[in-house]
Amino acid sequence: MANNKSAKKRILIAKRNNLQNRFYKSSVRTLTKKFLKDLESYKGSQNIADKEKLQIVLNSIYSLIDKGYKKNVYHKNTAARKKAKLSALLKAA
Template sequence: MANNKSAKKRILITKRNNLQNRFYKSSVRTLTKRFLSDLETYKISQSNTDKDKLQNGLSSIYSLIDKGYKKNVYHKNTAARKKSKLAALLKAA
């Protein structure tokens, strides 16, 4: 256990950051899975409503990834790679 004030503070900060990291990472994973299932639906139907749904989903994923990068949850290249992969999947559909 921590013996001084700064070590106790670091424990609290680590817990806070851990919760924040888990929130962003799990949210991005969840939205990505939803995006991929919507993408499969769009490939079958090719309807405009599905395309709009994909665009909205992609923008919300981008937003979370960018916020995660800003809060040091993701490295710059990791965030860029995730966004690029999703954009390429949408473009290929």
């Protein structure tokens, strides 16, 4: 247990950052799963409305990844790799 004021503050800050990091990472994972599911349905139908829906989900994933990078949740290369992988999947469909 922390004995001084600065150590107690660091514990609180670490908890806050942990929650923030977990929010960004879990949200990106959840949206990625939704994107992949929608991508499979688009591959079967080739419907324009499905492609627009995919683009909206992809934009929201990009936004979360960029915000996570800005807040040091993701390393620069990790964020770029995640975005490139998703865009390549969409382009291949």
